Amino acid sequence: MAVITTQLQDDIGTITFNNPEHRNILSKQMVDEIMQSVGALQKGRMRVLVIRALKGSKVWSAGHDVHELPLPGRDPLSYNDPLVTVLRSVQSLPIPVIAMIEGSVWGGACDLALSCDILIGCHSASFCMTPAKIGVPYNVSGILHFMNIMGVNFAKEMFFTAEPLSAEPAAKAGLLNHLVDVENLEGFTYDMATKITRNSPLSIGVIKEQIRLLASAHPLSPITFERVQGLRRTVYDSKDYAEGIKAFLEKRPPSFTGE
Numbered sequence: 222m223a224v225i226t227t228q229l230q231d232d233i234g235t236i237t238f239n240n241p242e243h244r245n246i247l248s249k250q251m252v253d254e255i256m257q258s259v260g261a262l263q264k265g266r267m268r269v270l271v272i273r274a275l276k277g278s279k280v281w282s283a284g285h286d287v288h289e290l291p292l293p294g295r296d297p298l299s300y301n302d303p304l305v306t307v308l309r310s311v312q313s314l315p316i317p318v319i320a321m322i323e324g325s326v327w328g329g330a331c332d333l334a335l336s337c338d339i340l341i342g343c344h345s346a347s348f349c350m351t352p353a354k355i356g357v358p359y360n361v362s363g364i365l366h367f368m369n370i371m372g373v374n375f376a377k378e379m380f381f382t383a384e385p386l387s388a389e390p391a392a393k394a395g396l397l398n399h400l401v402d403v404e405n406l407e408g409f410t411y412d413m414a415t416k417i418t419r420n421s422p423l424s425i426g427v428i429k430e431q432i433r434l435l436a437s438a439h440p441l442s443p444i445t446f447e448r449v450q451g452l453r454r455t456v457y458d459s460k461d462y463a464e465g466i467k468a469f470l471e472k473r474p475p476s477f478t479g480e
């Protein structure tokens with residue numbers, strides 16, 4: 222059964238998460254359906270893409286499907302991980318992608334929302350970065366994403382506390398472009414999308430790619446990159462990583478030992 226629905230109207234594509242039972246987790250199935258839909262929508266005249274959950278959702282997306290996280294010894298967020306793949310495709314799509322946020326956003330879904338170009342949320346929106354809650358070593362591009370958008374100290378607070386950031390402070394920290402009342406959320410989002418469809422798609426596409434290249438222009442020497450990967454390996458090889466996943470699946474708090 223499909224876990225998303227797709228629509229194209231007046232040059233605006235919409236992908237709606239439709240797996241409320243499992244809180245719109247970014248499973249491989251969800252990612253595959255998103256990638257297929259984006260490909261199909263691009264065959265039409267799509268100038269903007271809106272990514273959203275069903276109206277009234279309490280959870281926009283609960284993030285990576287924990288059942289699909291590799292067990293210790295393998296990188297949980299490698300280059301070819303389905304979630305990491307969809308983040309790259311949203312970031313490199315040559316049209317603006319608007320995340321319309323109603324409900325809570327967790328873990329890798331925060332990175333998906335932040336991979337979008339514009340985030341418009343209502344007061345039920347919240348953002349929670351969960352790697353430390355599960356013992357996951359986040360990846361370099363993901364961390365850079367948060368640093369670029371909210372600055373180093375806010376990023377550290379989100380990663381270290383693994384506590385949800387509610388809509389108002391999230392908007393203050395730059396996670397939301399606009400915070401609107403829920404009854405205006407759709408209207409505000411599609412009004413902005415419509416305005417964008419009237420502008421030059423070539424100019425917009427080039428500016429989006431220029432900003433992506435400039436924002437990720439951080440020279441990292443090979444030795445530094447290898448050090449980072451080595452540090453991440455100590456985490457995904459750890460007992461804590463195994464404990465984090467096990468505790469989640471057993472629906473109990475994890476007991477981390479630092480080993």
Ligand code: YXS
Pocket residue numbers: 242243244246280283284285286287288290297325327328329330350351352353354355357359
């Ligand atoms: O037990 P059933 O089969 O009914 O399924 C439950 C949950 O197990 C399932 N579910 C998930 N399954 C796999 N992966 C998930 N991330 C996930 N989240 C939820 O959905 C069914 C309903 O969940 P339930 O009963 O907890 O719903 P709720 O309304 O009481 O609570 C909603 C949430 C979102 C507050 C709660 O489900 C939750 O805290 N979920 C986990 C959020 C989270 O920690 N996500 C991070 C995943 S790891 C990830 O994204 C990256 C690897 S990282 O951590 O590095 O950022």
